[in-house]
Amino acid sequence: MHKLRTGSALDFPGAKSIPHDAVLELELDVLYPAALENSISEKNAHKINARIICELSNDPTTPEADLILVERHIFVILDILLASAVGVTVSYFEMVQNSGEAWDEQTVHTKLDNKIRGL
DSSP states (O other): OHHHHHSSSTTOTTOOOOOHHHHTTSEEEEEOOOSOTTOBOTTTGGGOEEEEEEOOSSSOBOHHHHHHHHHTTOEEEOIIIIIHHHHHHHHHHHHHHTTTOOOOHHHHHHHHHHHHHTO
């Protein structure tokens, strides 16, 4: 609601602003880097405090950072293998529906589940 009212997430009551780079250093179960290529590099990979990284953009992790994350036993779900598959598939479903079909939410979930499972 705050963003809808103000147009920004800034100054959310009770929230503390942190610098962009500090977001990657938060203690998390899962970190979702999105929208920025090479946001995790050899310069900051040793500061990552997440158990899992689920890449939601193209190449958010550099090859050098990948090596550091492997050494630190941080599991990375690659954008090209799994993380982006759902978004791309649902985008395809939207394109199909633009040709005159309209699916309810349950139909989308069923079709997505079947597609991901290879059925």
